[in-house]
Amino acid sequence: MRRAAAAQVVLALMFAAILILVPGVATAFDDLDDLFGDPEQGIVDDEIQDEPGDSPDDDSGAGAATAAVPAVVDVAALTTSPVRFSGTVDTGAGFSLGLSQWPGSDAAEGASVGDLLTWRAGYDMSTTLRVTARPRPYLRFSGSLTTALSESTARFSNPAIGELFVDYTLGDTVFFRVGKYGMTWGQARILTNIGNIVDDVSGGAAVRATVPVGPGTATALVYTRQTEIAIHGAGDPRSFTYAGQYEATRGRVSAGVAARLRAEDALRTTIHATLGLGHLDLTQEARVLWDRQDPFNPDTITVATLSQFVWEGGNPVWRVIGEYLFDTAIPDWQGHRVALAVRMPQFLPGRWRPQVQWQHAFVDNSGQVETAFTGTLAPSLDGTIGIPVKYGQPDTVYRGADTTLPSNGVVSVLVAARLKFSF
């Protein structure tokens, strides 16, 4: 017994000594300091890879079949690739339970809670298939087909071309994109993106040229849509929309200007600047609509401004976004809207993330508060529990005339699961 006890002690001491003195063996991932046990791994020299050299059939007599060169990132390989097919599947299902009107309100017209309580189940599915080819470093073709399941007919829509474009890069400097595609300008993240003066580009065909200029990037865009072609005829210069943008960054400031010209439409100009202050980004953006017949008449000028702050900080990270929008197009200086969004860390069990977003329109004192919890149920499968609440009178900015759940009721609980993956 004594011998056994002594042996146990010796064994324990040996084990402890091994743990302490040879940490890299037993506790490689318990303590970061254990990573420094092997001085041979401290510095390694240039990595050399064999590059195919003269082939054995080569009768030049050059000798070595391989040449040693350092392994490096191949920039050309990023811009050259064979035909590649990829796709995205996005499908979701869920149900909501909520009230179509607030009980006791005029809109409820005396209906009881039971009468106002409705539930609804829903599902959706969309699929996008894409083909991309980069036969030369300066050439790229990309096209996508999209189909979506119609909830009302339970049938998939006819596949439609989502994008179809060709990229051509001239002299590694001027980048052209020609075809049908989308793009987004503007700074707003919650409220109306007033700076996105080319939001309808995806509805037609476009030619875009982008080139680095000084500390920034200049873009020229010409596009046409069926609407303008129907009015002016194909090929008429008036059936095209002309737009340009310049954005630059210097120090903590990023700024840009843009303009859009279209026949029989107001000239649209925008200007924006973003100032970075550590964890805080402050943005100011303005959009001005000029009447082309009487551009300098104050009565014909419409101005919309967006003020925005984005704060990200803390550990774990919180993100808070605030926006204020003022649009003189709303009469009597009533075009004020505010929004606040808070994205919290994934601190709930199962790494569920709470998010809250509030929007309010002063013109009719309507608004909405959306609280949502999102989390991952399984690989590629996300879950959402949402509680959207709307206030204000029916048929206002945030409450449409339609009171169908889940988007247009006054309050509901939405539970949904979404499967989304790429291949």
Place this chain on the structure above:
Amino acid sequence: MRETEIRKSGARGARVALALVMATMLVVTATADTISRDEARQILRRVDELVTFGNDDFSAEYTLTQERPGQGSSVTRFTLFRRDRADTYTILIMEPAADRGKGYLRIGENLSLYDPVDRRFTVTSSRDRFQNSNARNSDFTRSNLAEEYRITGHAVERLGSYTTDVYDLEAVVDSVTFPVMRIWIDQDNLVRKFEDYSLSGQHMRTTAIPTYRRLGTRFVPVRIVIQDELRGRRIDGVFRNERTLIAVDRPSLNPVPDMVFTRTFLERVSD
């Protein structure tokens, strides 16, 4: 009686061994040397210069593995192009498939993020986490310790097989991610480990760099482990920290075309 003696003797021996090991491994000298501002700058500048690529461009492929105890791990692969003389870098996300085509372009103190879904650039000065990992966007910029920090304390410590100078640093500018740091520098002037602290003294992260690759007269950290000191999960009664493992392949100081450091390039190579 005899068993008790053996136990006592064994316990005493373990304590002595532990004390010796601790004495050897942890603290050789722990004097708070007085280091002038100029000396401090020289020390930190030597450190910066070894991992800064002044007139060269830098490119490499990164594999970032985010380990969340009890929840598995996720892998992000990206390609980094860095041009320190212009204070700019470009990052292209290659994996996972859902993020493929996203890109980052840093110019000065601003970061442009490209989202291929919306085909939109968003500008931010954020030093937020990189791709929801424990790495920060600032982890991929040039080392600028000499201009951003001053030394407030010094000691000599043993770090595994290395004898290291340990410096306590305090930020002298507001633009840094962490206002207080402690760094372990080996005899080759390479940072082997650093700890990041908040202004209140909260220990936020520990980063270990066990392996560098030599590229001429410069060095690239090719194996990095970042441990989040606040996030993790208790498993079997033991708290396991979240960790990010970064492996760097194909590091090079070969010239990179100018167009790589433009927004146009992000659009061009994205899906």
